Amino acid sequence: MYNVKSKKATEFIDHQEILDTLAYADANKDNEALIDQIIEKAKCRKGLTHREASVLLACQSEEKNEEIYRLAEQIKKDFYGNRIVMFAPLYLSNYCINGCTYCPYHMKNKHIPRKKLTQEEIRREVIALQDMGHKRLALEAGEDPKNNPIEYILESIKTIYSIKHKNGAIRRVNVNIAATTVENYRKLKEAGIGTYILFQETYHKDSYLELHPTGPKHDYDYHTEAMDRAMEGGIDDVGLGVLFGLDKYRYEFAGLLMHAEHLEAAFGVGPHTISVPRLRDADDIDASAFTNGIDDDIFAKIVACIRIAVPYTGMIVSTRESQKCRERVLHLGISQVSGGSKTSVGGYAEAEPEDECSAQFDVSDTRTLDEIVKWLMDMDYLPSFCTACYREGRTGDRFMELCKKQQIQNCCHPNALLTLKEYLVDYASPATKALGDALIEKEILNVPNEKARAVVQEHLKAIENGTGR
Numbered sequence: 435m436y437n438v439k440s441k442k443a444t445e446f447i448d449h450q451e452i453l454d455t456l457a458y459a460d461a462n463k464d465n466e467a468l469i470d471q472i473i474e475k476a477k478c479r480k481g482l483t484h485r486e487a488s489v490l491l492a493c494q495s496e497e498k499n500e501e502i503y504r505l506a507e508q509i510k511k512d513f514y515g516n517r518i519v520m521f522a523p524l525y526l527s528n529y530c531i532n533g534c535t536y537c538p539y540h541m542k543n544k545h546i547p548r549k550k551l552t553q554e555e556i557r558r559e560v561i562a563l564q565d566m567g568h569k570r571l572a573l574e575a576g577e578d579p580k581n582n583p584i585e586y587i588l589e590s591i592k593t594i595y596s597i598k599h600k601n602g603a604i605r606r607v608n609v610n611i612a613a614t615t616v617e618n619y620r621k622l623k624e625a626g627i628g629t630y631i632l633f634q635e636t637y638h639k640d641s642y643l644e645l646h647p648t649g650p651k652h653d654y655d656y657h658t659e660a661m662d663r664a665m666e667g668g669i670d671d672v673g674l675g676v677l678f679g680l681d682k683y684r685y686e687f688a689g690l691l692m693h694a695e696h697l698e699a700a701f702g703v704g705p706h707t708i709s710v711p712r713l714r715d716a717d718d719i720d721a722s723a724f725t726n727g728i729d730d731d732i733f734a735k736i737v738a739c740i741r742i743a744v745p746y747t748g749m750i751v752s753t754r755e756s757q758k759c760r761e762r763v764l765h766l767g768i769s770q771v772s773g774g775s776k777t778s779v780g781g782y783a784e785a786e787p788e789d790e791c792s793a794q795f796d797v798s799d800t801r802t803l804d805e806i807v808k809w810l811m812d813m814d815y816l817p818s819f820c821t822a823c824y825r826e827g828r829t830g831d832r833f834m835e836l837c838k839k840q841q842i843q844n845c846c847h848p849n850a851l852l853t854l855k856e857y858l859v860d861y862a863s864p865a866t867k868a869l870g871d872a873l874i875e876k877e878i879l880n881v882p883n884e885k886a887r888a889v890v891q892e893h894l895k896a897i898e899n900g901t902g903r
């Protein structure tokens with residue numbers, strides 16, 4: 435049996451245990467008494483084990499699945515209200531020495547233009563992002579110790595935080611770079627990053643080794659234990675994810691939840707976020723050549739089951755997904771979305787010429803940030819540009835503690851209203867502003883206490899007349 439308290443993810447995310455979990459889920463997928471029992475447990479909002487959640491994922495009964503969707507939606511509302519946090523990716527460099535067979539940045543791709551932003555180009559990209567209204571970025575880079583050493587990443591973070599332009603300022607830089615050393619994680623922490631994000635790609639070791647045939651990423655153990663080292667280096671907000679389409683989704687789902695359980699058991703804090711990317715076509719990558727792709731129904735079920743299994747973990751869906759698909763999963767558990775994204779190196783300040791495309795994958799949702807903000811509000815969601823938790827030091831276990839007590843809403847709701855107001859005043863189109871102002875007026879009534887409400891109202895007024903930031 436695997437060791438729950440082990441400091442190493444590889445000892446805990448055990449292949450045999452995942453196979454046993456899948457067999458258990460298969461054997462019980464029509465066991466309505468057990469499914470009811472698991473749903474009842476899920477209603478306590480304390481999460482589920484990977485085995486329990488895998489039974490729900492395998493469940494075929496339409497009636498029970500409807501119950502699962504309803505519960506996921508309710509849990510999402512309880513923990514996150516109607517807030518949706520906004521962010522954009524910023525690709526720094528697509529130089530890469532790995533051989534990932536699904537990613538166009540793989541080393542053997544000789545025709546994709548290789549680009550690396552200079553600090554001046556980063557400034558231009560960030561100003562363009564600030565002019566859209568973004569406050570949170572996810573930095574992306576290929577793995578290449580010569581072209582993209584940690585010093586380059588650290589310098590880029592420093593540049594980004596230093597850029598003040600009109601009313602814009604990037605307040606939170608999350609980082610998605612290759613697995614690295616404890617020492618480098620410590621440096622990233624010192625540089626003031628928000629979440630360190632690293633997708634496992636696949637938890638299936640044999641597939642992993644085949645999909646990453648060459649380069650440092652080939653080392654499954656080093657990659658899988660990255661979050662352990664990140665925690666050791668002092669980063670307490672880490673973001674997990676698998677790339678759905680690489681291996682069988684039920685295997686990945688169990689592995690992902692085991693990874694979350696391991697972090698909680700070993701470090702006392704689960705993942706801050708879980709991302710659910712699906713494989714997309716890209717430069718020399720044909721996603722249909724990978725035979726484990728999942729359809730929108732299974733994708734929605736995965737999101738709902740993750741929501742139920744780890745209620746306190748944020749969930750991210752990117753512009754890999756279409757508007758229609760994003761609409762569906764927002765209801766079931768997503769708490770963060772990207773908007774107005776470019777997956778190329780450069781492209782925010784100036785569009786890339788078509789024959790120079792350096793994009794990592796094709797974006798499905800190509801709308802502008804303003805369109806995304808309006809779309810969310812049309813559905814009664816409250817777009818939030820908030821980063822207050824991080825600035826107030828509410829990260830890691832302190833954040834989880836608040837979140838588990840469903841307290842995070844008391845801080846988040848007013849912060850969401852204020853940052854949305856900033857967005858409306860500084861960047862929104864007239865139609866978005868009108869809709870947003872009406873939404874804020876309605877939502878302010880949900881600030882629980884009267885005194886707090888009055889303070890928020892005062893701040894809102896100050897933002898409107900340009901005196902409060």
Ligand code: SAM
Pocket residue numbers: 536537538574575576577610611612613632633635651676677711712713714715716719754794795
């Ligand atoms: N170099 C870092 C690493 O190795 O983890 C950062 C990775 S990359 C910039 C971000 C993520 O994009 C990858 O982890 C992978 O899951 C995803 N990705 C790669 N190719 C993709 C594709 N064809 N479609 C969708 N997502 C893809």
